[in-house]
Amino acid sequence: MFEPKTMPYGSWKSPITSDLIVNGSVGLSQPAIAGDGIYWVEMRPSEGGRNVIVRRDVSGAVMDVNPPPFDARTRVHEYGGGDFVVSDGAIYYSNFADQRLYAQLPAEDPRPLTPEADFRYADATVDVKRRRLICVREDHTAAGHEAVNTLVSIGLDGLNDGGQVMVCGNDFYSSPRVSPDGSKLAWLTWNHPQMPWDGTELWTGDFRADGLLTNTQRVAGSVRESIFQPEWSPGGTLYFVSDRSGWWNLYRRIADGEIEAVTELDSELGVPQWIFGMSNYAFDSADKIICTYYERGISQLASIESHTRKLQPIDTTYTDISFLRAASGQAVFRAGSAAEPPSIVRLDLNTRTLEILRRSNNLDINTGYFSSPRAIEFPTKDGLTAHGFFYPPQNPDYRAPGGERPPLLVKSHGGPTSAAATALSLTIQYWSSRGVGVLDVNYGGSTGYGRAYRERLKAQWGVVDVDDCANGALYLVSQDEVDCNRLMISGGSAGGYTTLCALTFRDTFKAGASHYGVSDAEALTKETHKFESRYLDGLFGPYPEKQEIYFQRSPINFTDRLSCPLIFFQGLEDKVVPPNQAEVMVEALRAKGIPVAYVRFEGEQHGFRQAKNIKRALDGELFFYSKVFGFELAEDVEPVQIDNLR
Numbered sequence: 001m002f003e004p005k006t007m008p009y010g011s012w013k014s015p016i017t018s019d020l021i022v023n024g025s026v027g028l029s030q031p032a033i034a035g036d037g038i039y040w041v042e043m044r045p046s047e048g049g050r051n052v053i054v055r056r057d058v059s060g061a062v063m064d065v066n067p068p069p070f071d072a073r074t075r076v077h078e079y080g081g082g083d084f085v086v087s088d089g090a091i092y093y094s095n096f097a098d099q100r101l102y103a104q105l106p107a108e109d110p111r112p113l114t115p116e117a118d119f120r121y122a123d124a125t126v127d128v129k130r131r132r133l134i135c136v137r138e139d140h141t142a143a144g145h146e147a148v149n150t151l152v153s154i155g156l157d158g159l160n161d162g163g164q165v166m167v168c169g170n171d172f173y174s175s176p177r178v179s180p181d182g183s184k185l186a187w188l189t190w191n192h193p194q195m196p197w198d199g200t201e202l203w204t205g206d207f208r209a210d211g212l213l214t215n216t217q218r219v220a221g222s223v224r225e226s227i228f229q230p231e232w233s234p235g236g237t238l239y240f241v242s243d244r245s246g247w248w249n250l251y252r253r254i255a256d257g258e259i260e261a262v263t264e265l266d267s268e269l270g271v272p273q274w275i276f277g278m279s280n281y282a283f284d285s286a287d288k289i290i291c292t293y294y295e296r297g298i299s300q301l302a303s304i305e306s307h308t309r310k311l312q313p314i315d316t317t318y319t320d321i322s323f324l325r326a327a328s329g330q331a332v333f334r335a336g337s338a339a340e341p342p343s344i345v346r347l348d349l350n351t352r353t354l355e356i357l358r359r360s361n362n363l364d365i366n367t368g369y370f371s372s373p374r375a376i377e378f379p380t381k382d383g384l385t386a387h388g389f390f391y392p393p394q395n396p397d398y399r400a401p402g403g404e405r406p407p408l409l410v411k412s413h414g415g416p417t418s419a420a421a422t423a424l425s426l427t428i429q430y431w432s433s434r435g436v437g438v439l440d441v442n443y444g445g446s447t448g449y450g451r452a453y454r455e456r457l458k459a460q461w462g463v464v465d466v467d468d469c470a471n472g473a474l475y476l477v478s479q480d481e482v483d484c485n486r487l488m489i490s491g492g493s494a495g496g497y498t499t500l501c502a503l504t505f506r507d508t509f510k511a512g513a514s515h516y517g518v519s520d521a522e523a524l525t526k527e528t529h530k531f532e533s534r535y536l537d538g539l540f541g542p543y544p545e546k547q548e549i550y551f552q553r554s555p556i557n558f559t560d561r562l563s564c565p566l567i568f569f570q571g572l573e574d575k576v577v578p579p580n581q582a583e584v585m586v587e588a589l590r591a592k593g594i595p596v597a598y599v600r601f602e603g604e605q606h607g608f609r610q611a612k613n614i615k616r617a618l619d620g621e622l623f624f625y626s627k628v629f630g631f632e633l634a635e636d637v638e639p640v641q642i643d644n645l646r
Helices: 016-024 426-432 452-455 464-476 494-505 521-525 535-541 547-552 555-561 580-592 611-629
Strands: 027-032 037-045 050-056 063-066 084-087 090-096 101-104 121-128 132-139 150-156 164-167 171-179 184-190 201-207 213-221 227-232 236-240 249-253 260-261 280-281 288-294 298-305 311-314 320-328 330-337 340-348 354-359 374-378 383-391 407-410 437-442 487-492 511-515 566-571 596-602
Touching: 016 426, 027 084, 027 320, 027 330, 027 340, 037 330, 037 340, 037 354, 050 090, 050 354, 084 121, 090 121, 121 150, 121 171, 121 596, 132 171, 150 171, 164 184, 164 213, 171 227, 171 580, 184 213, 184 227, 184 280, 201 227, 201 236, 213 236, 213 249, 227 280, 227 288, 280 320, 288 320, 298 320, 311 521, 374 464, 383 426, 383 464, 407 464, 407 494, 426 437, 437 464, 452 464, 464 487, 464 555, 487 494, 494 511, 494 555, 511 611, 521 535, 521 547, 555 580, 566 580, 580 596
Parallel strands: 407 437, 407 487, 487 511, 511 566, 566 596
Antiparallel strands: 027 037, 037 050, 050 063, 084 090, 090 101, 121 132, 132 150, 150 164, 171 184, 184 201, 201 213, 227 236, 236 249, 249 260, 280 288, 288 298, 298 311, 320 330, 330 340, 340 354, 374 383, 383 437
C-alpha cells in the first residue's frame, strides 16, 4: 500500500512546474459566433505574448486568422479588449505594433483600413447597411494633451483619414451597437472622474441619410448608476444591465421609453468594464436570452424567457463564466472550475450538452494534485465580513510532520474592483501542491457582492483592502489552519499596492512579493494614462485637494516602516507603474539591511506576457520564500540575488 512521504510544508515535489505552466498555457478571451464559425483570441506566451485570433469551423478544423507578426491587441484605455469583430467572412482587428485597423479575408494578407497616425481603435461593430465599422477611437495626435475619445465610422473598402466622428464631447465611450434594422445606434459614455463601474450613461440616436446621427437621447444612467453591455434584441428592443437596484440586473426599454426590469436578483449580471468587449448575456432568439451572473463570487449560467422574464438555471460544473455569446441554438463562453482550467466552451442549447473547444492548458495532470477552493467569509473591521477562497495544501505524495501548520500565501487581486476567480489556476496549484496554503481574497471593493460591497473602497484604498487581507490571514490562523509565523502576501498592479501597504503599515505578514505594484499614489495620479487618470479621486479623494491622503497612503514615503523581506518583479517598459517606484523601495530595504530582491524584465510592460519572464517570476518568488523561511525546495529553480540574506 502506498504511503505518502513525510516532508515539511513547502518542500513537496510537484508535477505542476513553471515550465509546464508556461509552455503549455495560453490566455483565452473574446469568443464570437459568426456565420458557420466560432472565433476566440489566444494570448500565447510562447510567441512573446502575441494575441492570435483563432477560427473553428463546423467540421471542427481550427486555424489561425492573423499571421505572424500581426498581434490582435488594442491599446485603447491601455487595457484593451474588443480587439476584433467578424462580418461576412471578414475579420477586422487592431494590430498591436502600429494600432491600425486591418481587414483579414480568407487566404489574403492583412489589409490596413486606417492610416499611419497616432490613433487607437477598439470595440468595433459592423454597420452592414452602410459597409462600415463603428468603433471607439482614441486620438493621441495632440502631443502634451490628454487623448481624445470619440465614436467614429470607418469604411470597409479602404484607407480613409482615420474615421468620421459620429459622437464626441465626453471623456469616454464604449459599446457602440447598431440595431438589427440598421436605423439606430446605442452606446455608453461617461466623464471624469467616474469610472464605468461608478456611473455611465446609455444613449441612442437615429441614423440620418448621410450616416450621421440625429435625435440623440439619454436612455438610462447617471453618475450614480453604472450601465453595462447594451444590446439590441432580434426584434429591436434595447436591453442593458444596470446596478440601480444595488445589484447589476438586466433591464429593457419598452413602449414610450419606459424601463422594465427583466431580472431582479441579489446577484451581479455585470462586471467592471476594465476592458472592452465583455458580455454576460446574449440572445439565442427573440424569445430566449442566455446569461451568466455572479452569486457570492460564483458564476451561474441561466436562460431567460424574454416574454415572461422567467429565469431558468442551466446546470454546469463551471464556477467562473465570462465572455458569453449565443446564436443559432448554441452559446459559447470562457469557463473554468476548480478542476478545469479556463476554456472556450460550446453549449448546445437544445440538448444542453457541453463541448470544450480549447483549453488554456492541455496538460494531463492527476487531479489529486489539485486543491479545491473553499469559500470563506471572515470578520473584518467595523463589524463587517469579507470574502475569499482558501486553497489548503494538497499533494497525494506527501504529508507534513505532525503538528506543523503550513505557510500561507495571501493573494491580493488587481483592479482593485476585480474578483478572485474559481477557475483552475495552475499558478495557485503550483503553490498548494508544494505545501503552501493560498488565500485568494475578495476584499471590500471586489466585484460579485453588490454595489455596496464594491463601494467599501471609496476613499479607503490602502485601508479596507489591507485590513481584509490581514484579517483573512488571521482568521485562518485562528482556525488553526496555517502558521502565524509564515504569512506571506503577493499581488500585481493594484494588488501589488495592497501588498506593499500591508507590509509597510501592518505587521501581520512576514514576507511578500510585489509584481509591478504601485508604491507612490501621488505619482500614479500624475503619470498614468487617461483611463485611470481620475480613478484615484474615488479611491483616495480629488487631487490635489486630498494630497495629504495620497502621501499618507503611499508606501514609498514610509520605507522606514518596512521590516520584513520583500521581492519585486518589474517590467522596465511599464508606463502605468514606472520602475522607479520599485527601485526606491528596493534601495531603502538594502540600506536597512532587510532581505530584498529585485528582478527586472526588459521588454515587459504592465504585466508579464513572455513565457520566460512568467516562469522567472513564479520560480523566483518560491525561491525567495524558501530562503527567507528556511525550507528546502524539492527541485532546483533558478536562484535570484537576495541582498542582506543571512
